[in-house]
Amino acid sequence: MRSRRDVDVPALVEQARAGSPRAVARLITLVENADPRLREVMAALAPHTGQARVIGLTGSPGVGKSTTTSMLVTGLRARGLRVGILAVDPSSPFSGGALLGDRIRLADHALDPGVYIRSMASRGHLGGLAWATPQALRVLDAAGCDVILVETVGVGQSEVEVAGLADTTLVLLAPGMGDGVQAAKAGILEIGDVFVVNKADREGADATVRDLRHMISLGDRTEPGLWRPPVLKTVAERREGLEELLEALDRHEAWMDDRGERARRRAERAAREVEAIALSELRSRMGDVRGNGVLQRVTAEVVAGRTDPYAAAEQVIAGLT
Protein backbone atom coordinates (compact mmCIF):
# COMPACT_ATOMS: atom_id res chain seq x y z
CA MET A 1 0.00 0.00 0.00
CA ARG A 2 1.28 3.43 -0.87
CA SER A 3 0.72 6.07 1.71
CA ARG A 4 -1.79 8.86 1.19
CA ARG A 5 0.92 11.42 0.75
CA ASP A 6 2.16 9.66 -2.37
CA VAL A 7 -0.94 10.56 -4.37
CA ASP A 8 -0.10 13.27 -6.86
CA VAL A 9 -3.58 14.37 -7.92
CA PRO A 10 -2.69 16.41 -11.03
CA ALA A 11 -0.46 13.61 -12.32
CA LEU A 12 -3.11 11.00 -11.58
CA VAL A 13 -5.78 13.02 -13.39
CA GLU A 14 -3.44 13.48 -16.35
CA GLN A 15 -2.70 9.75 -16.49
CA ALA A 16 -6.40 8.89 -16.23
CA ARG A 17 -7.20 11.25 -19.09
CA ALA A 18 -4.41 9.64 -21.11
CA GLY A 19 -6.18 6.31 -20.59
CA SER A 20 -4.24 4.64 -17.78
CA PRO A 21 -6.55 2.00 -16.27
CA ARG A 22 -4.43 2.07 -13.14
CA ALA A 23 -4.93 5.81 -12.69
CA VAL A 24 -8.68 5.44 -13.29
CA ALA A 25 -8.82 2.69 -10.69
CA ARG A 26 -6.95 4.79 -8.14
CA LEU A 27 -9.23 7.78 -8.67
CA ILE A 28 -12.34 5.63 -8.17
CA THR A 29 -10.76 4.27 -5.01
CA LEU A 30 -10.49 7.86 -3.78
CA VAL A 31 -14.24 8.16 -4.45
CA GLU A 32 -14.95 4.94 -2.55
CA ASN A 33 -12.92 6.18 0.39
CA ALA A 34 -14.51 9.63 0.36
CA ASP A 35 -10.99 10.99 0.22
CA PRO A 36 -10.70 14.70 1.03
CA ARG A 37 -8.67 15.21 -2.15
CA LEU A 38 -11.76 14.42 -4.24
CA ARG A 39 -12.46 18.14 -4.25
CA GLU A 40 -9.24 18.68 -6.12
CA VAL A 41 -9.83 15.65 -8.36
CA MET A 42 -13.32 16.76 -9.37
CA ALA A 43 -12.17 20.31 -10.07
CA ALA A 44 -9.47 18.95 -12.38
CA LEU A 45 -11.89 16.57 -14.12
CA ALA A 46 -14.78 19.02 -14.56
CA PRO A 47 -13.74 20.52 -17.94
CA HIS A 48 -13.36 17.03 -19.40
CA THR A 49 -16.76 15.64 -18.45
CA GLY A 50 -20.16 15.57 -20.09
CA GLN A 51 -19.26 13.42 -23.11
CA ALA A 52 -20.06 9.90 -21.94
CA ARG A 53 -23.40 8.29 -22.44
CA VAL A 54 -24.57 6.57 -19.24
CA ILE A 55 -26.66 3.41 -19.55
CA GLY A 56 -28.08 1.90 -16.38
CA LEU A 57 -28.64 -1.84 -16.30
CA THR A 58 -30.65 -3.44 -13.53
CA GLY A 59 -32.52 -6.64 -12.78
CA SER A 60 -33.01 -9.34 -10.17
CA PRO A 61 -30.18 -11.78 -9.43
CA GLY A 62 -30.07 -14.53 -12.03
CA VAL A 63 -31.54 -12.67 -15.01
CA GLY A 64 -28.13 -12.46 -16.68
CA LYS A 65 -26.98 -8.92 -16.04
CA SER A 66 -23.27 -9.59 -16.48
CA THR A 67 -23.75 -11.72 -19.58
CA THR A 68 -25.91 -9.00 -21.10
CA THR A 69 -23.36 -6.37 -20.12
CA SER A 70 -20.66 -8.45 -21.77
CA MET A 71 -22.75 -8.77 -24.94
CA LEU A 72 -23.39 -5.03 -24.99
CA VAL A 73 -19.69 -4.32 -24.57
CA THR A 74 -18.93 -6.56 -27.57
CA GLY A 75 -21.40 -4.57 -29.66
CA LEU A 76 -20.19 -1.18 -28.52
CA ARG A 77 -16.55 -2.13 -29.02
CA ALA A 78 -17.37 -3.29 -32.56
CA ARG A 79 -18.51 0.29 -33.17
CA GLY A 80 -15.15 1.50 -31.95
CA LEU A 81 -16.50 3.01 -28.74
CA ARG A 82 -14.59 3.08 -25.45
CA VAL A 83 -16.64 1.51 -22.69
CA GLY A 84 -16.63 1.85 -18.92
CA ILE A 85 -18.40 -0.64 -16.69
CA LEU A 86 -19.30 0.34 -13.17
CA ALA A 87 -20.77 -2.52 -11.14
CA VAL A 88 -22.38 -1.00 -8.06
CA ASP A 89 -23.20 -3.22 -5.13
CA PRO A 90 -25.80 -1.38 -3.08
CA SER A 91 -26.14 -4.09 -0.44
CA SER A 92 -22.57 -4.27 0.76
CA PRO A 93 -20.17 -1.76 2.26
CA PHE A 94 -17.27 -3.65 0.72
CA SER A 95 -16.45 -4.70 -2.82
CA GLY A 96 -15.92 -8.31 -3.73
CA GLY A 97 -18.21 -11.23 -3.07
CA ALA A 98 -20.94 -11.42 -5.67
CA LEU A 99 -19.14 -8.93 -7.87
CA LEU A 100 -16.17 -11.20 -8.19
CA GLY A 101 -18.36 -13.54 -10.21
CA ASP A 102 -19.36 -10.65 -12.45
CA ARG A 103 -15.76 -9.86 -13.12
CA ILE A 104 -15.10 -13.41 -14.17
CA ARG A 105 -18.04 -13.33 -16.59
CA LEU A 106 -16.63 -10.12 -18.03
CA ALA A 107 -13.25 -11.75 -18.51
CA ASP A 108 -13.69 -11.57 -22.30
CA HIS A 109 -13.08 -7.84 -22.08
CA ALA A 110 -10.57 -7.77 -19.24
CA LEU A 111 -7.57 -7.38 -21.52
CA ASP A 112 -9.19 -4.91 -23.91
CA PRO A 113 -7.55 -1.49 -23.35
CA GLY A 114 -10.76 0.15 -24.59
CA VAL A 115 -12.73 -1.25 -21.66
CA TYR A 116 -12.60 -0.24 -17.99
CA ILE A 117 -14.18 -2.62 -15.53
CA ARG A 118 -14.74 -1.51 -11.98
CA SER A 119 -16.91 -2.70 -9.14
CA MET A 120 -17.75 -0.27 -6.39
CA ALA A 121 -19.23 -0.55 -2.94
CA SER A 122 -21.80 2.04 -1.98
CA ARG A 123 -20.99 3.04 1.53
CA GLY A 124 -24.20 3.82 3.35
CA HIS A 125 -22.74 6.40 5.69
CA LEU A 126 -21.81 8.72 2.85
CA GLY A 127 -25.18 8.84 1.21
CA GLY A 128 -24.46 5.69 -0.76
CA LEU A 129 -25.13 5.54 -4.47
CA ALA A 130 -26.28 9.13 -4.68
CA TRP A 131 -22.97 10.39 -3.38
CA ALA A 132 -20.34 8.09 -4.83
CA THR A 133 -21.67 6.84 -8.16
CA PRO A 134 -21.90 10.21 -9.95
CA GLN A 135 -18.30 10.93 -8.99
CA ALA A 136 -17.12 7.56 -10.27
CA LEU A 137 -19.00 8.32 -13.50
CA ARG A 138 -17.11 11.61 -13.78
CA VAL A 139 -13.81 9.76 -13.54
CA LEU A 140 -14.75 7.32 -16.31
CA ASP A 141 -16.23 10.15 -18.39
CA ALA A 142 -13.07 12.26 -18.15
CA ALA A 143 -10.99 9.16 -18.92
CA GLY A 144 -12.55 9.14 -22.36
CA CYS A 145 -15.29 6.51 -22.06
CA ASP A 146 -17.89 7.02 -24.76
CA VAL A 147 -20.42 4.80 -23.00
CA ILE A 148 -20.58 3.89 -19.31
CA LEU A 149 -22.67 0.91 -18.25
CA VAL A 150 -23.78 1.13 -14.62
CA GLU A 151 -24.80 -2.32 -13.52
CA THR A 152 -26.62 -2.87 -10.23
CA VAL A 153 -28.67 -5.62 -8.64
CA GLY A 154 -32.31 -4.67 -8.58
CA VAL A 155 -32.90 -4.74 -4.87
CA GLY A 156 -34.82 -2.23 -2.81
CA GLN A 157 -34.47 1.33 -3.99
CA SER A 158 -31.11 0.89 -5.69
CA GLU A 159 -32.55 0.38 -9.17
CA VAL A 160 -34.54 3.58 -8.85
CA GLU A 161 -31.37 5.39 -7.80
CA VAL A 162 -29.46 3.97 -10.75
CA ALA A 163 -32.24 5.07 -13.09
CA GLY A 164 -31.77 8.55 -11.68
CA LEU A 165 -28.10 8.42 -12.69
CA ALA A 166 -28.49 7.08 -16.21
CA ASP A 167 -29.40 8.64 -19.53
CA THR A 168 -31.09 5.38 -20.48
CA THR A 169 -32.19 2.64 -18.09
CA LEU A 170 -32.30 -0.93 -19.28
CA VAL A 171 -34.37 -3.31 -17.16
CA LEU A 172 -33.58 -7.00 -17.47
CA LEU A 173 -36.01 -9.82 -16.80
CA ALA A 174 -36.00 -13.56 -17.39
CA PRO A 175 -38.89 -15.90 -18.13
CA GLY A 176 -40.47 -17.98 -15.41
CA MET A 177 -39.24 -15.86 -12.54
CA GLY A 178 -42.60 -14.22 -11.95
CA ASP A 179 -40.80 -11.00 -12.76
CA GLY A 180 -43.49 -9.72 -15.06
CA VAL A 181 -46.04 -9.19 -12.37
CA GLN A 182 -43.51 -8.24 -9.74
CA ALA A 183 -42.07 -5.60 -12.02
CA ALA A 184 -45.29 -3.66 -11.88
CA LYS A 185 -45.31 -3.78 -8.11
CA ALA A 186 -41.69 -2.83 -7.76
CA GLY A 187 -42.08 0.25 -9.87
CA ILE A 188 -39.71 -1.14 -12.48
CA LEU A 189 -42.17 -0.16 -15.18
CA GLU A 190 -41.63 3.49 -14.31
CA ILE A 191 -37.86 3.42 -14.50
CA GLY A 192 -37.26 1.26 -17.59
CA ASP A 193 -36.58 2.95 -20.92
CA VAL A 194 -35.84 -0.39 -22.57
CA PHE A 195 -36.96 -3.79 -21.30
CA VAL A 196 -35.09 -6.96 -22.13
CA VAL A 197 -36.39 -10.45 -21.53
CA ASN A 198 -33.15 -12.40 -21.44
CA LYS A 199 -32.81 -16.18 -21.63
CA ALA A 200 -35.52 -15.90 -24.27
CA ASP A 201 -34.90 -19.49 -25.36
CA ARG A 202 -36.53 -20.67 -22.16
CA GLU A 203 -40.16 -21.60 -21.80
CA GLY A 204 -42.43 -18.74 -20.90
CA ALA A 205 -40.39 -16.03 -22.63
CA ASP A 206 -43.21 -15.00 -24.94
CA ALA A 207 -45.65 -14.86 -22.03
CA THR A 208 -43.28 -12.62 -20.09
CA VAL A 209 -42.89 -10.33 -23.11
CA ARG A 210 -46.66 -10.23 -23.58
CA ASP A 211 -47.26 -9.47 -19.88
CA LEU A 212 -44.74 -6.65 -19.93
CA ARG A 213 -46.10 -5.12 -23.14
CA HIS A 214 -49.58 -5.28 -21.72
CA MET A 215 -48.54 -3.56 -18.50
CA ILE A 216 -46.66 -0.88 -20.39
CA SER A 217 -49.72 -0.24 -22.57
CA LEU A 218 -51.75 0.28 -19.40
CA GLY A 219 -49.41 3.05 -18.32
CA ASP A 220 -49.52 6.67 -19.34
CA ARG A 221 -46.95 6.19 -22.05
CA THR A 222 -49.23 5.92 -25.07
CA GLU A 223 -49.64 9.66 -25.64
CA PRO A 224 -48.15 10.85 -28.92
CA GLY A 225 -44.51 11.89 -28.65
CA LEU A 226 -43.93 10.06 -25.40
CA TRP A 227 -41.39 7.28 -25.28
CA ARG A 228 -42.93 3.87 -25.31
CA PRO A 229 -40.40 1.43 -23.84
CA PRO A 230 -39.76 -1.48 -26.21
CA VAL A 231 -39.68 -5.03 -24.86
CA LEU A 232 -36.93 -7.08 -26.53
CA LYS A 233 -35.84 -10.69 -26.35
CA THR A 234 -32.22 -11.72 -25.98
CA VAL A 235 -30.15 -14.80 -25.32
CA ALA A 236 -27.10 -12.96 -24.11
CA GLU A 237 -24.98 -16.07 -23.69
CA ARG A 238 -25.21 -16.64 -27.46
CA ARG A 239 -25.15 -12.92 -28.32
CA GLU A 240 -28.67 -13.23 -29.76
CA GLY A 241 -30.65 -9.99 -29.91
CA LEU A 242 -27.62 -7.70 -29.64
CA GLU A 243 -28.33 -5.68 -32.80
CA GLU A 244 -31.96 -5.10 -31.82
CA LEU A 245 -30.86 -4.01 -28.38
CA LEU A 246 -28.25 -1.57 -29.70
CA GLU A 247 -30.82 -0.21 -32.10
CA ALA A 248 -33.37 0.28 -29.31
CA LEU A 249 -30.76 2.12 -27.24
CA ASP A 250 -29.97 4.31 -30.26
CA ARG A 251 -33.62 5.09 -30.75
CA HIS A 252 -33.99 6.09 -27.14
CA GLU A 253 -30.94 8.31 -27.40
CA ALA A 254 -32.33 10.01 -30.50
CA TRP A 255 -35.71 10.45 -28.84
CA MET A 256 -34.06 12.02 -25.78
CA ASP A 257 -32.06 14.49 -27.83
CA ASP A 258 -35.15 15.31 -29.84
CA ARG A 259 -37.09 16.23 -26.73
CA GLY A 260 -34.34 17.79 -24.66
CA GLU A 261 -34.77 14.85 -22.31
CA ARG A 262 -31.08 14.01 -22.08
CA ALA A 263 -30.24 17.54 -20.95
CA ARG A 264 -33.08 17.38 -18.44
CA ARG A 265 -31.90 14.05 -17.02
CA ARG A 266 -28.30 15.25 -16.78
CA ALA A 267 -29.35 18.42 -14.99
CA GLU A 268 -31.39 16.33 -12.55
CA ARG A 269 -28.44 13.97 -12.03
CA ALA A 270 -26.07 16.85 -11.36
CA ALA A 271 -28.59 18.45 -9.02
CA ARG A 272 -28.85 15.27 -6.96
CA GLU A 273 -25.10 14.93 -6.89
CA VAL A 274 -24.60 18.49 -5.69
CA GLU A 275 -27.32 18.07 -3.07
CA ALA A 276 -25.75 14.85 -1.80
CA ILE A 277 -22.33 16.48 -1.52
CA ALA A 278 -23.77 19.57 0.18
CA LEU A 279 -25.70 17.47 2.72
CA SER A 280 -22.69 15.30 3.45
CA GLU A 281 -20.54 18.39 3.86
CA LEU A 282 -23.03 20.08 6.19
CA ARG A 283 -23.33 16.94 8.29
CA SER A 284 -19.58 16.77 8.60
CA ARG A 285 -19.28 20.45 9.53
CA MET A 286 -22.05 20.16 12.13
CA GLY A 287 -20.10 17.26 13.61
CA ASP A 288 -17.09 19.52 13.92
CA VAL A 289 -19.05 22.44 15.29
CA ARG A 290 -18.19 21.72 18.92
CA GLY A 291 -14.56 22.11 18.16
CA ASN A 292 -14.73 25.39 16.31
CA GLY A 293 -15.58 27.75 19.17
CA VAL A 294 -18.68 29.27 17.58
CA LEU A 295 -21.07 26.94 19.35
CA GLN A 296 -19.42 27.56 22.70
CA ARG A 297 -19.61 31.31 22.25
CA VAL A 298 -23.25 31.47 21.16
CA THR A 299 -24.27 28.92 23.78
CA ALA A 300 -22.93 31.19 26.52
CA GLU A 301 -25.12 33.97 25.13
CA VAL A 302 -28.16 31.68 25.22
CA VAL A 303 -27.48 30.62 28.80
CA ALA A 304 -27.16 34.26 29.81
CA GLY A 305 -30.50 35.06 28.15
CA ARG A 306 -28.82 37.56 25.82
CA THR A 307 -29.86 35.63 22.74
CA ASP A 308 -32.42 32.96 21.88
CA PRO A 309 -31.60 29.48 20.56
CA TYR A 310 -32.86 30.26 17.05
CA ALA A 311 -30.65 33.29 16.67
CA ALA A 312 -27.79 31.21 18.08
CA ALA A 313 -28.49 28.41 15.60
CA GLU A 314 -28.41 31.01 12.84
CA GLN A 315 -24.93 32.02 13.93
CA VAL A 316 -23.82 28.39 14.01
CA ILE A 317 -25.16 27.93 10.47
CA ALA A 318 -23.41 31.09 9.32
CA GLY A 319 -20.22 29.73 10.86
CA LEU A 320 -20.47 26.60 8.69
CA THR A 321 -20.02 28.38 5.40
Added chain:
Amino acid sequence: MRSRRDVDVPALVEQARAGSPRAVARLITLVENADPRLREVMAALAPHTGQARVIGLTGSPGVGKSTTTSMLVTGLRARGLRVGILAVDPSSPFSGGALLGDRIRLADHALDPGVYIRSMASRGHLGGLAWATPQALRVLDAAGCDVILVETVGVGQSEVEVAGLADTTLVLLAPGMGDGVQAAKAGILEIGDVFVVNKADREGADATVRDLRHMISLGDRTEPGLWRPPVLKTVAERREGLEELLEALDRHEAWMDDRGERARRRAERAAREVEAIALSELRSRMGDVRGNGVLQRVTAEVVAGRTDPYAAAEQVIAGLT
Protein backbone atom coordinates in the same frame (compact mmCIF):
# COMPACT_ATOMS: atom_id res chain seq x y z
CA MET B 1 -60.06 25.88 16.84
CA ARG B 2 -58.69 29.33 16.29
CA SER B 3 -56.85 29.86 13.06
CA ARG B 4 -53.10 30.36 12.97
CA ARG B 5 -53.48 33.96 12.04
CA ASP B 6 -55.17 34.71 15.36
CA VAL B 7 -52.00 34.08 17.37
CA ASP B 8 -50.63 37.38 18.64
CA VAL B 9 -47.16 36.31 19.76
CA PRO B 10 -46.19 39.38 21.82
CA ALA B 11 -49.52 39.32 23.64
CA LEU B 12 -49.26 35.58 24.23
CA VAL B 13 -45.73 35.92 25.64
CA GLU B 14 -46.89 38.76 27.88
CA GLN B 15 -49.82 36.71 29.16
CA ALA B 16 -47.58 33.67 29.75
CA ARG B 17 -45.15 35.81 31.72
CA ALA B 18 -48.06 37.19 33.74
CA GLY B 19 -48.92 33.60 34.65
CA SER B 20 -51.76 32.67 32.33
CA PRO B 21 -51.88 28.87 32.15
CA ARG B 22 -53.80 29.15 28.91
CA ALA B 23 -51.07 31.25 27.29
CA VAL B 24 -48.39 28.82 28.54
CA ALA B 25 -50.34 25.92 27.07
CA ARG B 26 -50.70 27.65 23.72
CA LEU B 27 -46.99 28.45 23.55
CA ILE B 28 -46.08 24.83 24.27
CA THR B 29 -48.50 23.78 21.54
CA LEU B 30 -46.53 26.00 19.16
CA VAL B 31 -43.42 24.06 20.24
CA GLU B 32 -45.16 20.72 19.67
CA ASN B 33 -46.25 21.82 16.22
CA ALA B 34 -42.81 23.22 15.32
CA ASP B 35 -44.61 26.43 14.47
CA PRO B 36 -42.54 28.90 12.41
CA ARG B 37 -43.40 31.64 14.89
CA LEU B 38 -41.31 29.88 17.57
CA ARG B 39 -38.40 31.99 16.43
CA GLU B 40 -40.29 35.08 17.50
CA VAL B 41 -41.54 33.39 20.68
CA MET B 42 -38.06 32.30 21.77
CA ALA B 43 -36.58 35.72 21.05
CA ALA B 44 -39.22 37.30 23.26
CA LEU B 45 -38.73 34.74 26.03
CA ALA B 46 -34.90 34.75 26.05
CA PRO B 47 -34.35 37.62 28.53
CA HIS B 48 -36.71 35.98 31.01
CA THR B 49 -35.15 32.53 31.09
CA GLY B 50 -32.42 30.89 33.14
CA GLN B 51 -34.14 31.04 36.52
CA ALA B 52 -35.90 27.71 36.73
CA ARG B 53 -34.33 24.65 38.23
CA VAL B 54 -34.93 21.61 36.04
CA ILE B 55 -35.33 18.23 37.70
CA GLY B 56 -35.59 15.16 35.48
CA LEU B 57 -37.57 12.21 36.77
CA THR B 58 -37.40 8.86 35.05
CA GLY B 59 -38.11 5.21 35.74
CA SER B 60 -39.77 2.14 34.30
CA PRO B 61 -43.56 1.98 34.04
CA GLY B 62 -45.13 1.07 37.38
CA VAL B 63 -42.48 2.48 39.71
CA GLY B 64 -44.75 5.37 40.68
CA LYS B 65 -43.41 8.31 38.70
CA SER B 66 -46.58 10.36 38.77
CA THR B 67 -47.24 9.69 42.44
CA THR B 68 -43.69 10.74 43.25
CA THR B 69 -44.04 13.81 41.07
CA SER B 70 -47.25 14.67 42.90
CA MET B 71 -45.51 14.25 46.27
CA LEU B 72 -42.62 16.43 45.15
CA VAL B 73 -45.03 19.11 43.96
CA THR B 74 -46.67 19.11 47.38
CA GLY B 75 -43.30 19.65 49.04
CA LEU B 76 -42.18 22.36 46.63
CA ARG B 77 -45.51 24.18 46.88
CA ALA B 78 -45.22 24.12 50.69
CA ARG B 79 -41.97 26.06 50.20
CA GLY B 80 -43.89 28.61 48.15
CA LEU B 81 -42.27 27.64 44.86
CA ARG B 82 -44.05 27.74 41.50
CA VAL B 83 -43.80 24.38 39.79
CA GLY B 84 -44.03 23.30 36.17
CA ILE B 85 -44.50 19.68 35.21
CA LEU B 86 -43.60 18.54 31.73
CA ALA B 87 -44.56 14.93 31.04
CA VAL B 88 -42.72 13.85 27.90
CA ASP B 89 -43.85 10.77 26.06
CA PRO B 90 -40.96 9.64 23.92
CA SER B 91 -42.77 6.66 22.44
CA SER B 92 -45.72 8.37 20.86
CA PRO B 93 -46.08 11.09 18.26
CA PHE B 94 -49.32 12.20 19.91
CA SER B 95 -50.21 13.30 23.40
CA GLY B 96 -52.80 11.47 25.43
CA GLY B 97 -53.06 7.77 26.08
CA ALA B 98 -50.84 6.76 28.97
CA LEU B 99 -50.29 10.36 29.90
CA LEU B 100 -53.96 10.83 30.54
CA GLY B 101 -53.59 8.57 33.55
CA ASP B 102 -50.68 10.70 34.77
CA ARG B 103 -52.82 13.78 34.61
CA ILE B 104 -55.49 12.13 36.69
CA ARG B 105 -52.95 11.15 39.32
CA LEU B 106 -51.78 14.74 39.39
CA ALA B 107 -55.34 15.94 39.87
CA ASP B 108 -54.47 17.13 43.41
CA HIS B 109 -52.57 19.99 41.86
CA ALA B 110 -54.74 20.64 38.82
CA LEU B 111 -56.51 23.62 40.35
CA ASP B 112 -53.44 25.14 42.00
CA PRO B 113 -52.55 28.33 40.08
CA GLY B 114 -48.91 27.85 41.12
CA VAL B 115 -48.65 24.59 39.18
CA TYR B 116 -48.52 24.09 35.40
CA ILE B 117 -49.11 20.57 34.16
CA ARG B 118 -48.38 19.73 30.57
CA SER B 119 -47.84 16.53 28.68
CA MET B 120 -45.97 16.69 25.43
CA ALA B 121 -45.41 14.36 22.52
CA SER B 122 -41.90 14.17 21.13
CA ARG B 123 -42.28 14.14 17.40
CA GLY B 124 -39.56 12.03 15.91
CA HIS B 125 -39.29 13.91 12.66
CA LEU B 126 -38.16 17.08 14.38
CA GLY B 127 -35.36 15.55 16.37
CA GLY B 128 -37.71 14.57 19.16
CA LEU B 129 -36.83 15.34 22.75
CA ALA B 130 -33.64 17.16 21.88
CA TRP B 131 -35.48 19.67 19.76
CA ALA B 132 -38.79 20.26 21.50
CA THR B 133 -38.21 19.74 25.22
CA PRO B 134 -35.67 22.53 25.79
CA GLN B 135 -38.03 24.98 24.11
CA ALA B 136 -40.97 23.86 26.27
CA LEU B 137 -38.69 24.32 29.29
CA ARG B 138 -37.99 27.89 28.15
CA VAL B 139 -41.70 28.63 28.07
CA LEU B 140 -42.23 27.33 31.61
CA ASP B 141 -39.07 29.07 32.79
CA ALA B 142 -40.13 32.43 31.39
CA ALA B 143 -43.62 31.89 32.84
CA GLY B 144 -42.06 32.09 36.29
CA CYS B 145 -41.69 28.45 37.31
CA ASP B 146 -39.08 28.10 40.04
CA VAL B 147 -38.80 24.36 39.51
CA ILE B 148 -39.67 22.32 36.43
CA LEU B 149 -40.10 18.59 36.76
CA VAL B 150 -39.54 16.74 33.50
CA GLU B 151 -41.11 13.34 33.78
CA THR B 152 -40.47 10.63 31.21
CA VAL B 153 -40.86 6.89 30.96
CA GLY B 154 -37.48 5.20 31.12
CA VAL B 155 -37.52 3.47 27.77
CA GLY B 156 -34.69 3.25 25.29
CA GLN B 157 -32.54 6.31 25.12
CA SER B 158 -35.16 8.74 26.36
CA GLU B 159 -33.98 8.73 29.97
CA VAL B 160 -30.46 9.56 28.89
CA GLU B 161 -31.81 12.43 26.81
CA VAL B 162 -33.86 13.71 29.75
CA ALA B 163 -30.78 13.54 31.96
CA GLY B 164 -29.06 15.74 29.39
CA LEU B 165 -31.81 18.32 29.84
CA ALA B 166 -31.97 18.39 33.62
CA ASP B 167 -29.90 20.06 36.31
CA THR B 168 -30.60 17.08 38.54
CA THR B 169 -31.80 13.67 37.43
CA LEU B 170 -33.88 11.57 39.75
CA VAL B 171 -34.10 7.86 38.91
CA LEU B 172 -37.02 5.95 40.36
CA LEU B 173 -37.07 2.24 41.06
CA ALA B 174 -39.42 -0.11 42.89
CA PRO B 175 -38.65 -3.29 44.82
CA GLY B 176 -39.08 -6.67 43.23
CA MET B 177 -38.97 -5.50 39.66
CA GLY B 178 -35.45 -6.69 39.06
CA ASP B 179 -34.68 -3.05 38.44
CA GLY B 180 -31.56 -3.05 40.54
CA VAL B 181 -29.59 -5.26 38.25
CA GLN B 182 -31.19 -3.94 35.10
CA ALA B 183 -30.33 -0.41 36.11
CA ALA B 184 -26.66 -1.15 35.78
CA LYS B 185 -27.15 -2.61 32.34
CA ALA B 186 -29.34 0.20 31.14
CA GLY B 187 -26.82 2.83 32.07
CA ILE B 188 -29.18 4.31 34.63
CA LEU B 189 -26.38 4.38 37.17
CA GLU B 190 -24.54 6.89 35.03
CA ILE B 191 -27.42 9.32 34.67
CA GLY B 192 -28.92 9.32 38.19
CA ASP B 193 -27.96 12.08 40.60
CA VAL B 194 -30.48 10.86 43.17
CA PHE B 195 -31.97 7.36 43.32
CA VAL B 196 -35.31 6.67 44.90
CA VAL B 197 -36.65 3.23 45.72
CA ASN B 198 -40.36 3.94 45.82
CA LYS B 199 -43.02 1.61 47.23
CA ALA B 200 -40.50 1.01 49.99
CA ASP B 201 -43.14 -0.65 52.16
CA ARG B 202 -43.03 -3.62 49.83
CA GLU B 203 -40.93 -6.70 50.34
CA GLY B 204 -37.47 -6.50 48.89
CA ALA B 205 -37.09 -2.74 49.27
CA ASP B 206 -34.02 -2.99 51.48
CA ALA B 207 -32.41 -5.48 49.11
CA THR B 208 -32.98 -3.13 46.17
CA VAL B 209 -31.47 -0.24 48.14
CA ARG B 210 -28.49 -2.39 49.10
CA ASP B 211 -27.95 -3.57 45.51
CA LEU B 212 -28.06 -0.03 44.22
CA ARG B 213 -25.68 1.33 46.86
CA HIS B 214 -23.31 -1.50 46.12
CA MET B 215 -23.36 -0.81 42.40
CA ILE B 216 -22.84 2.89 42.95
CA SER B 217 -19.86 2.15 45.20
CA LEU B 218 -18.35 0.10 42.37
CA GLY B 219 -18.50 3.10 40.08
CA ASP B 220 -15.96 5.87 39.75
CA ARG B 221 -17.88 8.13 42.05
CA THR B 222 -15.96 7.59 45.25
CA GLU B 223 -13.18 10.09 44.56
CA PRO B 224 -13.18 12.99 47.02
CA GLY B 225 -15.31 15.92 45.91
CA LEU B 226 -17.31 13.89 43.41
CA TRP B 227 -21.03 13.55 43.89
CA ARG B 228 -22.05 10.23 45.30
CA PRO B 229 -25.70 9.66 44.42
CA PRO B 230 -27.79 8.90 47.50
CA VAL B 231 -30.30 6.05 47.46
CA LEU B 232 -33.49 6.98 49.28
CA LYS B 233 -36.67 5.14 50.19
CA THR B 234 -40.13 6.59 49.66
CA VAL B 235 -43.74 5.55 49.80
CA ALA B 236 -44.99 8.32 47.58
CA GLU B 237 -48.64 7.40 47.94
CA ARG B 238 -48.43 8.19 51.65
CA ARG B 239 -45.97 11.08 51.18
CA GLU B 240 -43.33 9.15 53.16
CA GLY B 241 -39.75 10.17 52.49
CA LEU B 242 -40.61 13.56 51.01
CA GLU B 243 -38.42 15.62 53.35
CA GLU B 244 -35.39 13.37 52.78
CA LEU B 245 -35.93 13.58 49.05
CA LEU B 246 -36.18 17.39 49.08
CA GLU B 247 -33.07 17.55 51.21
CA ALA B 248 -31.15 15.27 48.81
CA LEU B 249 -32.19 17.46 45.91
CA ASP B 250 -31.03 20.55 47.84
CA ARG B 251 -27.69 18.92 48.58
CA HIS B 252 -27.19 18.08 44.94
CA GLU B 253 -28.05 21.64 43.95
CA ALA B 254 -25.55 23.02 46.46
CA TRP B 255 -22.88 20.58 45.26
CA MET B 256 -23.48 21.62 41.65
CA ASP B 257 -23.19 25.31 42.42
CA ASP B 258 -20.09 24.63 44.44
CA ARG B 259 -18.39 22.93 41.52
CA GLY B 260 -19.71 25.03 38.67
CA GLU B 261 -21.53 21.91 37.57
CA ARG B 262 -24.90 23.57 37.09
CA ALA B 263 -23.39 26.14 34.73
CA ARG B 264 -21.62 23.34 32.86
CA ARG B 265 -24.82 21.30 32.49
CA ARG B 266 -26.79 24.33 31.35
CA ALA B 267 -24.18 25.23 28.78
CA GLU B 268 -24.24 21.65 27.52
CA ARG B 269 -28.04 21.71 27.40
CA ALA B 270 -28.07 24.96 25.46
CA ALA B 271 -25.40 23.66 23.10
CA ARG B 272 -27.47 20.57 22.29
CA GLU B 273 -30.55 22.69 21.82
CA VAL B 274 -28.78 25.07 19.43
CA GLU B 275 -27.29 22.14 17.51
CA ALA B 276 -30.69 20.46 17.19
CA ILE B 277 -32.27 23.67 15.91
CA ALA B 278 -29.41 24.31 13.49
CA LEU B 279 -29.58 20.76 12.10
CA SER B 280 -33.34 20.91 11.72
CA GLU B 281 -33.04 24.29 10.04
CA LEU B 282 -30.35 23.08 7.63
CA ARG B 283 -32.39 20.02 6.76
CA SER B 284 -35.39 22.18 6.04
CA ARG B 285 -33.38 24.62 3.92
CA MET B 286 -31.79 21.79 1.93
CA GLY B 287 -35.33 20.52 1.31
CA ASP B 288 -36.26 23.93 -0.09
CA VAL B 289 -33.07 24.26 -2.12
CA ARG B 290 -34.68 23.12 -5.37
CA GLY B 291 -37.11 25.98 -5.20
CA ASN B 292 -34.62 28.76 -4.57
CA GLY B 293 -32.86 28.89 -7.94
CA VAL B 294 -29.32 28.49 -6.63
CA LEU B 295 -29.24 24.74 -7.19
CA GLN B 296 -30.58 25.10 -10.70
CA ARG B 297 -27.98 27.73 -11.57
CA VAL B 298 -24.96 25.88 -10.18
CA THR B 299 -26.18 22.58 -11.62
CA ALA B 300 -26.16 24.09 -15.11
CA GLU B 301 -22.53 25.07 -14.53
CA VAL B 302 -21.70 21.51 -13.47
CA VAL B 303 -23.40 20.00 -16.52
CA ALA B 304 -21.47 22.38 -18.75
CA GLY B 305 -18.20 21.35 -17.09
CA ARG B 306 -17.55 24.93 -15.99
CA THR B 307 -17.55 23.98 -12.33
CA ASP B 308 -17.18 20.79 -10.30
CA PRO B 309 -19.82 19.35 -7.96
CA TYR B 310 -17.86 20.26 -4.81
CA ALA B 311 -17.56 23.91 -5.77
CA ALA B 312 -21.25 23.81 -6.69
CA ALA B 313 -22.15 22.27 -3.32
CA GLU B 314 -20.17 25.05 -1.66
CA GLN B 315 -22.32 27.61 -3.43
CA VAL B 316 -25.48 25.79 -2.39
CA ILE B 317 -24.28 25.79 1.23
CA ALA B 318 -23.44 29.48 1.02
CA GLY B 319 -26.94 30.08 -0.33
CA LEU B 320 -28.46 28.46 2.77
CA THR B 321 -27.24 31.07 5.19
